[in-house]
Amino acid sequence: MYNFEFEKPSSxxxxxxxLGDEEATALSGGQTLLPxxxxxxxxxxxxxxxxxxxxxxxxxxxxxxALCIGGATSHADVAAGASAYxxxxxxxxxxxxxxxxxxxxxxxxxxxxxxxxxxxxxxxASGATIVTNAREIAADxxxxxxxxxxxxxxxxxxxxxxxxxxxxxxxxxxxxASRFALVGVFVAKYADGVRVAVTGASEEGVHRxxxxxxxxxxxxxxxxxxxxPGADGMIxxxxxxxxxxxxxxxxxxxxxxxxxx
Amino acid sequence: MSQxxxxxxxxxxxxxxxxxxxxSQFLRENLGMTGTHVGCDTSxxxxxxxxxxxxxxxxxxxxxxEADGAAVSTIEGQAADxxxxxxxxxxxxxxxxxQCGFCTPGMIMSAADLLKTxxxxxxxxxxxxxxxxxxxxxxxxxxxxxIMAASGQDVSSIAAE
Ligand SMILES: Cc1cc2nc3c(=O)[nH]c(=O)nc-3n(C[C@H](O)[C@H](O)[C@H](O)COP(=O)(O)OP(=O)(O)OC[C@H]3O[C@@H](n4cnc5c(N)ncnc54)[C@H](O)[C@@H]3O)c2cc1C
Ligand code: FES
Ligand code: FES
Numbered sequence: 001m002y003n004f005e006f007e008k009p010s011s012x013x014x015x016x017x018x019l020g021d022e023e024a025t026a027l028s029g030g031q032t033l034l035p036x037x038x039x040x041x042x043x044x045x046x047x048x049x050x051x052x053x054x055x056x057x058x059x060x061x062x063x064x065x066a067l068c069i070g071g072a073t074s075h076a077d078v079a080a081g082a083s084a085y086x087x088x089x090x091x092x093x094x095x096x097x098x099x100x101x102x103x104x105x106x107x108x109x110x111x112x113x114x115x116x117x118x119x120x121x122x123x124x125a126s127g128a129t130i131v132t133n134a135r136e137i138a139a140d141x142x143x144x145x146x147x148x149x150x151x152x153x154x155x156x157x158x159x160x161x162x163x164x165x166x167x168x169x170x171x172x173x174x175x176x177a178s179r180f181a182l183v184g185v186f187v188a189k190y191a192d193g194v195r196v197a198v199t200g201a202s203e204e205g206v207h208r209x210x211x212x213x214x215x216x217x218x219x220x221x222x223x224x225x226x227x228x229p230g231a232d233g234m235i236x237x238x239x240x241x242x243x244x245x246x247x248x249x250x251x252x253x254x255x256x257x258x259x260x261x
Numbered sequence: 262m263s264q265x266x267x268x269x270x271x272x273x274x275x276x277x278x279x280x281x282x283x284x285s286q287f288l289r290e291n292l293g294m295t296g297t298h299v300g301c302d303t304s305x306x307x308x309x310x311x312x313x314x315x316x317x318x319x320x321x322x323x324x325x326x327e328a329d330g331a332a333v334s335t336i337e338g339q340a341a342d343x344x345x346x347x348x349x350x351x352x353x354x355x356x357x358x359x360q361c362g363f364c365t366p367g368m369i370m371s372a373a374d375l376l377k378t379x380x381x382x383x384x385x386x387x388x389x390x391x392x393x394x395x396x397x398x399x400x401x402x403x404x405x406x407x408i409m410a411a412s413g414q415d416v417s418s419i420a421a422e
Contacts (some may be wrong), residue, residue, distance in 0.1 A: 001281045002281070003279050003280055003281045004280045004281060006280035006324065006326045008326070008327075015369060021326050024371055024393050028326075030322055030323060030327075031304060031322055034283075034304075034322050034323075034324070035282075035304055035322065038302065038303070047280060047324075049324075049326075051327065091277070091316075095395065096392075097392040097393025097394075098317055098371065098375075098390055098392075098393065099304075099307065099310055099317050099319045099371070099372065099393050100304065100319070100393060102316045102317060102318050103319075111368065158407065179392060179393075213342065221422055
């Protein structure tokens, strides 16, 4: 890893100012960024830690009943503290291993938007709002393909608001070596319809499976889940073919509905 | 360079670190405490697990500067001053929970983290908690057995030594 200057501001305003330098990068749990820097795939000259900012920590319930999670809240804290939204707490509790969950954060996961990460599925299926230092972004507009998001350079996720569904479940088919999702499906049932988000499967990154959403909004039962989506555009690698992943999408959706209802 | 100070196993220690100095490197190279092992250096294997403010983390994936002011516990702080092993360490010895010993510091620190919140874990809970700790020698069986024995459970029905 190349050397860099380290700063740990205690407010969002100071962090935004520190990130104004062109070569500066935000650091949250570091579970993705530090390995990336060791491989020299990233070489910022300044690293700005977001972990000293108390207003970016913690979980609360908003006036509209949504679960609000500070951008720098760890997976372990969400697993233990998001009892108002059990499906999301379980998702956080299934990420990586205990040491990864102790450091990794919701903001880091959503900013990174790894195509096999868990949180993007939870945020998209919940129709969450990604709150940054500058604006509020709807999850439907936020995810823009593998490792790509609507965030501008040096914009930071300060909070994520998750509307709490009537029923929900996340099913992750674990890639045993990395513990990421080979495929993961998050199903969330709201009063106005069902949302289904799929991670790990598509070359477009996290996405909604609209055919399943329509069928499940009419009849929320595992039997209503449509046949597997086509294999076109699905990821194919040594862990699974495109057809295998497409098949998993339907199987995991059924399991998620069965577990949620 | 700036000075980083942390309380390591109850003693305050300081040394100069660069921005890029990892906590694992700070413990091993700056403080000379080589009990914390570095296996993969990519946050996969768990050999480097230490506790920072009571929470188990992979010290190869945390900057030393992030631990400035923190209380850190490492494998060196586990035995008594006269060298008497703690219950968990003794159980690893009694149940052959180690072979080459490379993974053992991380295994002990992860297991201690589990027993703090779950004093009598089931076998499945132990295995689940150790997902981020890789051992290339033992096949895990005796590690799991040692941890269950250390938590005061009868391990006689758990298969062969
Ligand atoms: C062994 C292992 C297993 C894992 N398993 C899983 C898994 O099963 N599922 C899963 O989803 N993930 C998994 N992860 C990834 C983990 O969840 C990471 O913690 C997460 O992807 C990144 O979060 P972080 O807080 O560590 O971010 P960092 O590594 O600190 O940052 C990641 C990126 O996001 C940017 N960033 C960080 N915070 C913000 C913010 N608030 N606003 C804007 N940009 C920001 C950084 O600049 C950087 O580019 C695993 C990681 C490891 C090491
Ligand atoms: S050396 Fe830190 S996880 Fe392997
Ligand atoms: S005892 Fe050799 S790696 Fe675990």
